[in-house]
Amino acid sequence: MSLAGKHIIVGLSGGIAAYKTLSLIRLLVKNGASVKTVTTPNTLHFVTKLSLQTLSKNNVYNDVFSEVNDFSTEHISLADWADAMIVAPATANTIGKFANGIADDALSTTFLALNKPVFVAPAMNSKMYENPAVQKNLQTLIQRGIHMIEPPVGELACGDEGKGRMEEPEAIFECIAGFFLTESDSGKSFPRRRESPNDKGLTKGGNDGTDGQVDPAPTSSFHEKKILITAGPTHEAIDPVRFIGNHSSGLMGICIADEFANQGADVVLVCGPSAIASKNSAVKRIDVVSAKDMFEVCKKHFESADITVCSAAVADYAPKQIAGQKIKKKDENLVLELVKNPDILGYLGKQKTKKQILVGFALETENELQNAENKLKSKHLDMLVLNSLNDDGAGFGHQTNKISVLFANKEAKHFELKSKPNVAKDIVNEITHLYSVRAT
Ligand code: CTP
Numbered sequence: 001m002s003l004a005g006k007h008i009i010v011g012l013s014g015g016i017a018a019y020k021t022l023s024l025i026r027l028l029v030k031n032g033a034s035v036k037t038v039t040t041p042n043t044l045h046f047v048t049k050l051s052l053q054t055l056s057k058n059n060v061y062n063d064v065f066s067e068v069n070d071f072s073t074e075h076i077s078l079a080d081w082a083d084a085m086i087v088a089p090a091t092a093n094t095i096g097k098f099a100n101g102i103a104d105d106a107l108s109t110t111f112l113a114l115n116k117p118v119f120v121a122p123a124m125n126s127k128m129y130e131n132p133a134v135q136k137n138l139q140t141l142i143q144r145g146i147h148m149i150e151p152p153v154g155e156l157a158c159g160d161e162g163k164g165r166m167e168e169p170e171a172i173f174e175c176i177a178g179f180f181l182t183e184s185d186s187g188k189s190f191p192r193r194r195e196s197p198n199d200k201g202l203t204k205g206g207n208d209g210t211d212g213q214v215d216p217a218p219t220s221s222f223h224e225k226k227i228l229i230t231a232g233p234t235h236e237a238i239d240p241v242r243f244i245g246n247h248s249s250g251l252m253g254i255c256i257a258d259e260f261a262n263q264g265a266d267v268v269l270v271c272g273p274s275a276i277a278s279k280n281s282a283v284k285r286i287d288v289v290s291a292k293d294m295f296e297v298c299k300k301h302f303e304s305a306d307i308t309v310c311s312a313a314v315a316d317y318a319p320k321q322i323a324g325q326k327i328k329k330k331d332e333n334l335v336l337e338l339v340k341n342p343d344i345l346g347y348l349g350k351q352k353t354k355k356q357i358l359v360g361f362a363l364e365t366e367n368e369l370q371n372a373e374n375k376l377k378s379k380h381l382d383m384l385v386l387n388s389l390n391d392d393g394a395g396f397g398h399q400t401n402k403i404s405v406l407f408a409n410k411e412a413k414h415f416e417l418k419s420k421p422n423v424a425k426d427i428v429n430e431i432t433h434l435y436s437v438r439a440t
Contacts, residue, residue, distance in 0.1 A: 004032030006180060009078060009085040009114075010056070011107045014042025016157045017089035017123035017166035022047060024088060024169035025055045031177065036061065036078060040094065040105045062106050075106065079113040086176055087111070088149070089123030089166045092134050098146075099137035117179065121149040121172055126162025135275065142277055147419075149175055149399045153247065168392075171400045171417075178400075178419040222265035222432075228305035229257045230298060230344065232272030234291040236318035238336065239327045247396040248313035250274030252361075255424035256309055257283045263428065268305075270297045272312055291315055291341035298344050302351060307431060309359040310345040311385070313396070317341060349380035357434055359383045359427075365390065369404070369412070376406050382434055383407050385427060391417070405430050 010025055012018050028035050035056040044062065052060045061074055087094065087107070094107060098120070103109040111118065120141060128134060129151065142148050149172055153163045231253020235243040254276050257269040261280040269278065269285045272294065278285055288294045291314045302308060317338035327334070345360045352358050360381045362372045365388070372386040386404045387394045394402040394417065402417040405427070415426055 002032050003028060003177060003180060006033045007081050007083045008033045008035050008176070009038055009082045009110065010035055011038045011085055011087040011090075011110065012043045012047070012052075013040045013087065013089060013091040013094035013107060014045060015089040015091045015123045015166070016046060018043055018046040020166060020169050021088050022051055022055055024086070024172055025052070027169060027173040028176070029055065029057065031173075034058075036081070038062065038075075038078065038107050038110050040107045061110070064106050064109055075109040075113045078110055079116070082114065082116050084117045084119065084176065084179070085111070085114055086119040086121065086172065088119075088121035088172055090120045092122075092124050092128050092131070092137075095120065095122060095134065095137050095141065099140040117145075117147065119147040119149055119172070119176060119179075121167050122151055122164070123166035124164045125156055125158055126160060126164040129162075129164040139275070139277065145279075147175065147179070150249065150251070152398055167399060170392075171398065174400050174417050175419040178422040222260060222263045225265045225306045225435075226301075226304050227257075227260045227265045227267045228298065228301045228308040229253055229260070229267065229269045230271075230294060230310045230312035230314070231257065231269060232274040233313050234272045234294060234315045234341075235289050236291065236315045236341070237289075237322045238319050239323035239325065241326050244315055244318065244338075245273075246313050246315065248272070248274075249276060249396065250312075251276055251399070251420050252401060252423065253309070253311035254278055255420045256311060256427055257285075259421070259424040259428045260307075268301050270294055270301075270312075272314075291318060291344070295342045295344050295347070298348065302348055305356065307357045307359070307435065308348060308352075309427075309431070310348070311361045312344075313363070314344060315341060343379075345381075346379050352380065355438065357382045357431060357438065359385065359431060361385045361387070363387055363389060363396075369406075372404070372406050376408060381408065383430060403427070407434070 008028055012021050025035055036058045037052045037056050037060050039060060039062040049060045097108040098111050103112045149167045151164050152167060154165045155161055156165050232250030233246045233248040235245045237243050250271055257267050258278055258280045261267045261282045267283045269283050271285055271287055273289060286297050288297055318341050320337040320339045349358055358381050360379055362375050362384055364371045368386060368388045372384055376384040384406045387401055391402045399419060400417050401420050401423045403423055404412055404414045406412045
């Protein structure tokens, strides 16, 4: 993917994952981007200035009060020069500064001065990542339109297992390249600043102090069409404090809902427990917990839906009985009896009329295409999105996804690894084709 002509600031804060950012800089430069690096003072404990200079082919900006610059205010001229910024690794400290407008080093001053798209790839111990203060700061940034590159689950530098490890350089590169690809395809920036009567014409955005919401397109093929989407995991209660769940973050379905709403559709998103906010405030989001709750809400909205996309990772089984009190530890073994949950997609497939379009998802670990074909047929689907756990960067806990799309009446299509917002665009695009054929 060419990034020729793009100016990208790579910001590094002081974490061990900074070594991976050297590969990211190489990838960006190799693909034609001009790169300038900005660091905090602590970054240089982990990587050297010489490595950053050599790989980026530019000076490193790391000192706000340096005497050697050319009398320009460096963080301002850098911000003017850039088309986008990626901050990787972003430590809890740097994320806290970004969220709260603190500017006390080269990186945080550059961030504050920038009104261009910003990508943030957090990196820290999972306990720090899960801390409510860090989560709140991340949510603040997401709501302001920052592109968050969520850490995958895996082994951390301290030896712990969990969520907090910085995403791999290749996946971060895909997010940035995918962003510019979409921008050039559609001729618009994403996310865009909402126009207010006082700031007409200011449409470039990202880190601009707004809520990062995306303007719905004025007219489109989905104007006034009703779309029902399921997303996220479901949690099946065992007792008042425990549940059976899965690793789905809900991001893929939330991106699909945003994309439909951006195109003017009337979207109902039925979402299991997820910390990710919808970007488009036009999405009518109904938060649910269990598969049974999700099923009830879907039954209510399905009949009036023109298109339904079931992307939720619904738990197939739930405990037969939910204990009224916390189960105390007693014997060596504990046996839970589970009963089958309703198959929401299967049920909707049986109800659907010829006019309605029904799309399912499948996450497979073996015999992917064959299992997906079977699901497409047995659940009476018009389209099925397959992601395989065997593909790097695809599926749960990643900012990126790699999909194949299978249809009831035509050849399957295979797509490259892309950021989830861009995968959502591909999915909506395929549904647009199906829908336009159905409508004629
Ligand atoms: N699905 C659903 N309700 C369920 C289970 C799955 O609506 N109780 C939907 C998912 O949202 C997805 C599709 O069915 O769109 C396939 O989900 P998946 O878990 O891959 O398949 P299952 O039908 O559960 O079959 P299996 O787990 O045996 O592969």
